[in-house]
Amino acid sequence: MKVIDGGVTAPKGFLAASTAAGIKYKDRSDMAMIYSTVPCKAAGTFTTNVVKAAPVLYDKKIVTESKSVQAVVVNAGIANACTGAEGFGYCEDTAKKAAAELNIAEDAVLVASTGVIGMQLPIQKLESGIEVMAKELSDTREAAHQAACAIMTTDTISKEVAVTFEAGGKTVTVGGMCKGSGMIHPNMCTMLGFVMTDAAISKELLQEALSADVCDTYNMISVDGDTSTNDTVLLLANGMAENPEITEKNEDYRKFCEALNYVNTEIAKMMAGDGEGATALFEVKVIGAKSKEEAKILSKSVVCSSLTKAAIYGHDANWGRILCALGYSGVEFDPEKVDLVFESAAGSIQIIKNGIAVDYSEEEATRILSEPAVTAIANMNQGNAEATAWGCDLTYDYVKINADYRS
Template identity: 75%
Template sequence: MKIIDGGVTAAKGFKAAAAAAEIKYKGRTDMAMVYSEVPCVAAGTFTTNVVKAAPVKWDQDIVYNHPSAQVVICNSGIANACTGAEGYGYCKETADAAAEILGVAADSVLVASTGVIGMQVPIDRIKNGVKMMAPKLDGSLEAGTEAAKAIMTTDTKKKEVAVQIEIGGKTVTVGGMCKGSGMIHPNMCTMLGFVTTDAKISKKMLQEALSEDVKDTYNMVSVDGDTSTNDTVLLLANGLAENPEITEKGEDYETFKAALNYINTTLAKKIAGDGEGATALFEVKIIGAESKEQAVTLSKSVVTSSLTKAAIYGHDANWGRILCAMGYSGAKFDPEKVDLFFESKAGKIQIIENGVAVDYSEEEATKILSEEAVTAIADVKMGDATATAWGCDLTYDYIKINADYRS
C-alpha cells in the first residue's frame, strides 16, 4: 500500500468542485460536488438514529434500490433534518437540477447535508450552487481539497486521504474526505464521509466491505455522546482501474479491504482529533480481552467518559476515572488484574499494575499527556482480543461552540 496526496479526486475518473452558495455561511464555500465520468456501483452506511434527515432517506433509497450512482452533492450549514415532506422534496429538486446540467439520471445523484437541524434549506441557493459547480468540475487534487473544505461546519481543518494498491497487476486508488467535529458518537458518529475508488468490484462486495469496516473505524469514534440525524458514509467505485472484477472474497478482496480500512481509520482519527474545542486526540486501546465484543465495550466506555476526557484536557493521569469507566461498561473483567499505560510521542509510562498504582512520576505522566495525541492502553489479561476507540479531550471551548451554534 502506498500513501499518496489527495482525497476524492485521487482515483481515476473522479472530479470535484466547490461553491459559495450562502446556504448559511458567508465568505466561504459551503457546497461540494463529486462526480464520476462513468456510473459507479455505490455502497453506504447511515445513522442509527431513529430521527433520520431527508438526505439519509434519499441516499438509502438510491444505494439499496438502484444499480448505480454518479454524483454526490453536499451542503454545509443546514442539515435538512426534521423537515418533513418538504425537505425530502428538496432532495429530489437538488438531484433533478444536477441531472439536468450533468446529463445523468436523477436517481444516480446522492445528496448530503450537515448543519442546523429543523431548518428548511434555501432550495434556490442549493440549485444555484449546483449550477455554479458543474462547470468547475475538475480532477485535480486541488479540486478535491476545495470540496473537503466546503463540507466543513465547526471543523477546524479539512480531512482527506488517499492510497494506492495493486490488484491483478493494475494500480487501484482509494481516496476519501469527511467532515465531523461535534455531535459525534459510535454507531455512525455525526459525520459525512465520501470515499471514491477506481476499483472494479461488485456492488454486493463493495457494500460488504464498507459495512464490515465501519465497525472498527467510524463506529469507534466519540466526541460528545450525541448520535446525529445525518450520519452518512458513501463509497463509490467506477471500475476505471480495469482490475479483474472483485466478485467474491479472496486475496484481491482482502487487499481492497486493507486500503479501505486505512482510509476510514485515518478519517475517523481526523474526526476525533478535531472534536469541537479539542486540544488532543484521545485513543483508548484495550488489549488482552476475552472477546472482540468485550474489548469494544470497554474501549468505548473509556473514550466516552466525560470525567476521563476532562482529565486528558488537564494532562492529569487520573487513572481512577479510566478504571471506573471500564467498571460501569457492563463488560465482565477482574479489575485486580488490569495493567494501564499512557503513551504519546513523549514516551510511555505504566500507571497501574494488577489494579493498583505503581510508583510512577507524575511529572513524566503529565509530559506524556501534554501531546496532541495521547493513548491509554489497558490490558485486562483475559485473552488475545483487542479494540481501539478514538475520542478527544473535553474543553471549555466545547461548551462555547455549542451554546450558540444556531447564531
C-alpha cells in the same frame, strides 16, 4: 499499500467542484459536488438514530435501488433534518437539478447535508450552486481539497486521505474526505464521509466491505456521545483501475479492505482529534480482552467518559477514572488483573499493575499526556482480543461552542 497525497479525485475518473452558494455562511464555500465520468457501484451506511434527516432517507433508497450512481451533491449550513415532506422534496429537487446539469439519470445522484436542523433548504441557492459546480468539475488535487473544505462546519481542519494498492497488475486507488467535529448552530454533530475508488468490485462486496469496516473505524470514535440524525458514509467504485473485478473474497478483496480500512481509520481519527473544542486526540487501546466485541465496548466506554476526557485536558494521569469507566461498561472482568500504560510521542509510562497504582512519576506522566495525541493502553489480561477507540479531550471550548445562543 501506499499512502499518497490526495482526496476524492485521487482515484481515476473522479472529479470534484465546490462553490459558495450562500446557504447560511458568508464568504466561504458551502457546497461540494463529486462526479465520476463513468457509472459507479455505490455502498452506504447511515445513522441508526430513529430521527433520520431527509438526505439519509433519500440516499438509503438510492443506494439500495439504483443500478448505478454517478454524482454526490453536498451542502453545509443546513442539515435538512426534522423538515418533513418539504425537506424530502428538496432532496428530489437537488437530484433532479444535478441530473439535468450533468446529463445523467436522476436516480444516479446522491445528496448529503450538514448543519442546522429544523430549517428548510433555500432550494434556489442550491440549484444555482449546482449549475456553477457542474461547469467547474475538475480532477485536480486542489479541486478535491476545496471540496473537503466546502463541507466543513465547526471543523477546524479539512480531512482527506488516499492510498493505492496493486490488484491483478493494476494500481487501484481509494481516496476519501469527511467532515465532522460537532454541530453548527444550533445543532447536532454531523459526520459525513465520502470515499471514492476506481476499483472494479461487485456491488455486494462493496457494501459488505463498507458495512464491516465502519464498525472498526467511524463507529469507534466519539466526540460527545451524541449520535447525529445525518451520519452518512458513501463509498463509490467506478472500476476505472481496470483490475480484474473483485467478485469473491480473494487476495484482491483483502487488499481492498485493507486500503479502505486505512482511509476510514485515518479520516475517523482526524474527526476525533478535531472534535469540538478539542486540544488532543485521545486513543484508547484495550488488549487482552476475552473477545473483540468486549474490547470494543471497554475502549468506547473510556473514550466516552466525561471525567476521563476532562482529565486528558488537564494532562492528568487519572487512572481511577479509566478503571471506573472500564468497570461500568457492562463487561465483566477482574479489576485486580488490569494493567494500564499511557503513551505518546513523548514516551510511555506504566501506571497500574494488577489493578493497583505502581510507583510512577506524576511529572513524567503529565509530560507524556501533554502531547497533541495520547494513548491509553488497558490490558485486561483475560484473553487475546483487542480494539481501539478514538475520542478527544473535554474542554472549556466544547462548552462554549455548544452553549452559545443561536444567533
